[in-house]
Structure formats: structure tokens, C-alpha cells
Amino acid sequence: VPRATDQPGPGRERLNRARVLDAAIALADAEGIDALTMRRLAQGLGVEAMSLYNHIANKNDLLDAMLDRVTDEIELHGDGSDWRRRTRGRAVSAHAVLVRHPWAAWLWTSRLSIGPARMRYVDAALLGLREAGFAPGLLDRAYHTIENHIVGHALQALGFPLDTQQMKEMGASLMRTFPVEQYPELAAHIRYHLDGPEGGDDEFEFGLDLILDGLERMRTADRTGAA
Amino acid sequence: VPRATDQPGPGRERLNRARVLDAAIALADAEGIDALTMRRLAQGLGVEAMSLYNHIANKNDLLDAMLDRVTDEIELHGDGSDWRRRTRGRAVSAHAVLVRHPWAAWLWTSRLSIGPARMRYVDAALLGLREAGFAPGLLDRAYHTIENHIVGHALQALGFPLDTQQMKEMGASLMRTFPVEQYPELAAHIRYHLDGPEGGDDEFEFGLDLILDGLERMRTADRTGAA
DNA sequence: ACCTGAACACCGTTCAAGT
């Protein structure tokens, strides 16, 4: 089977790691992480699956590299005069990246080896808290609480991967067969999300501010107590 | 190949849905969700993989049923005089279940169809907040913030699936090659977890109390404002 | 140095055949 771009030339670029990663991210963004198979990825690049192994060690290596590449999209050093504004901006940016690349949200927690971009991110987040004056014990808890909220919300949002239109349809069909009298609160909750005010999109920032407010209160109590 | 238990009798129980689910949960608990394949599960039950399809529709059905079965382990109605104590108890119980069954933590967010146990759980959680007097908009945000924290923490904890001993070893070997001067905060963070006070296990409850405190403050502000 | 065909050991699942 002859192909139009079989011979080297302008139409057929050489494969390299960056091209593999970009194609893998584009595929996972567009069709989900399950669609990302070695054969499918290779096909999109006009190559056989086995060629990929010249540029990546294996699929785990590919996933780690993909995650680190999108992690690098996080805005680490937003402007803002105080720790709260800067931490908030960083959290919002991290959350946006995980929502933009849904597959990255669950790699975020499940991959055990972390790359340079992730190290920079963690270092910046911790530095921000230390400069704010959090003592080690409180700093550690504060960091993890914020992280939990970011990844928790991204994964919840992602677990319901429907746009507004799809959601209304599914909700409506669900409500027809739903045992409303058995689960009245759940029914009311679904109804709220169906015809509630469109702006239910501030849920992430609501919880984030709740957490940051609480941390700020502890921080000042801690400092005045120590002084 | 003759087997000792090939013929019906006391040594060879009939297969049924409950036995399939129990075996699947035991396997996933013991060896992780990746070890749960239809062939492996069948083997543990002394049967061929295809026999399983007489009791479950497919693997998705199996996963949904497994999740709902462990979700039923959550203590829904703890005692406590106020909403805060009851909500706290329910959250702690839900978190404990997800930590006890690590595979369940990510099914929790990724499965779109929810079973009866999950419906009971959500209904109880929402009811607790409504009885506390949260108005619809605040109630919805409160519910999701608590949920995010539960699943976020369970997944983070699970992303580092090592006991204390393993963690010290891995941390120590990491610290030997780690570019400390490049990521000083991250290095300090790892060191803190390595030889910090053993009781770093209250992180979940720290964040939970932070959130509940904030919600209680908003609740009373809301009520006094309305009165 | 990079690419590939054939192969291996796995998956979930279908289907006709057994009892």
C-alpha cells in the first residue's frame, strides 16, 4: 500500500518527542484518555505504533510527560499584594488547567513520579505560604487542603462531563423515572441544578475562598498568639 | 483436566451475583483495580470468565455494583446534637470507606450512573444541611465543597500508596538525588513528612473542620441577616 | 539512527454448543 507521504520531504516531518507529546495531548483532549492507544496515536502521526518507542520509553513515560507538559501551563506567579491573592490566583489557574485537560486531573493524583513542572508548581505554592508566615505544621495542612479542593473539584466537575444542554436533557429524562418521594432532597438538588440560576459555576471559587478565609484567620491567630 | 470440585456438592457452591461482587471487591482491595480482570476474577471463583456474564451485564455493570456495595458501608446517621457534628461524622465515615477501598475513590467520581446506596447517601447529606437551615444556593455550594474535600483527600492519600516504612525509604532515596537548592520548599516539605511528627494523619479532619467552621459562620450570618 | 512486520501475552465480549 503506497502512501502519498512515504518518502522524506517537506510533507513528511521527522518524528520526535515533542511531536509525539503534542499529538498525544491533542488526542486525549479531543477524545478522552481511553482513545489514547499507542496504535491510534501512531496512526495520527502517520507512523506505526512501534516507532513511538524510539521517542518514549513506554506508555507510563508518555503519560508522565503529557502531565508535566500541561502542568507547565499553570500560572505560578500571579500579581497580587498579599499571599491570599497570589495563592488564590495560582489555585484558580491550576484548577482551570485540570478542567481544560480532563485526563490530566486523574493523572495528577495517580502518577507517582512527578516532573520538573510539577516540582516548580509545588515549590511555588509552598513558598507562597511560607512567606505568608505559616509555621511548618499549619503550612503543611494548608497546602494539602488547598490541593484537595483543586483536584477534588476538577474531578467532580469532570465526572459530569455534559454541557448545559445535555445536562438539561439527561436531568429531565431522569426526573421522569426518578423515585422523587424516596429521595426528596436529591430530587430537589437535581431540580436546582436543572433550572437554577445559570451561574452555578462559582462553586470552585466559593470553596476556595472559604478555605482561604479560614487559613487567614488561623494565620493571624497564630502570629498574635506567638507574639 | 479434571478438577477436585468439578461436580456439584458442598465443595462447589453455585455462582450468584453476590458471590461475584464479593470476590471482585476482595480482589480489588487486595491487589488493586488493575488486577481485576474478568479472567482473573473467574479463576478465583473456580469458573470460566464467560460464566460471569450470567450474573453481571458487563464490566461496567460490575464496577457500578461494586461501588454501590461499599458505598453502603458509610454511616449515614451518626448521633450528634447539631448539624455540624452529624455532617462531620458522615464525612469522616465516607472518607474512611474511600480510603479503605482505594479503587472506590476514583469510581466515586468517574462512574456516571449512581446506585441506591449512593442516592441514600446524597439524600442524607443534603437533608442534614437543609435541616440546619441553609438556603438553596448556599446549601448547594456547601454540599459540593464538602464532597470535593472528601474525594480530593482520599485520592491524594491514595496517590501515595505507601506505608510509613516504605515512605521513609523512598523519601530517603529521593533526597539523595533531589536538587535541593533548586526546589528548597519542596525539599523542606518532603523532609517534614519524613521525620515530622507521626501524627500527620489529621489532615483530612483539619480541612473538614476548616470548611465546617466557615459554613457555620455563613449559616448564622445568613439567618441573622434574614431575621 | 530511526522505522517496521510479525509475534506474544494479555484484554472484554459474543456466540453457538453443551448439560
Add this chain to the structure above:
DNA sequence: ACCTGAACACCGTTCAAGT
């Protein structure tokens, strides 16, 4: 009604062979 052997269409990955 339940169980099974053989098969299908997939996986990730290895390896010897090509250029």
C-alpha cells in the same frame, strides 16, 4: 438456567530485520 470452548477485535510491548 447456567456453564464453557473457541473465536473476535482489541491492548502494550519485544525483537529481529530492514533502511
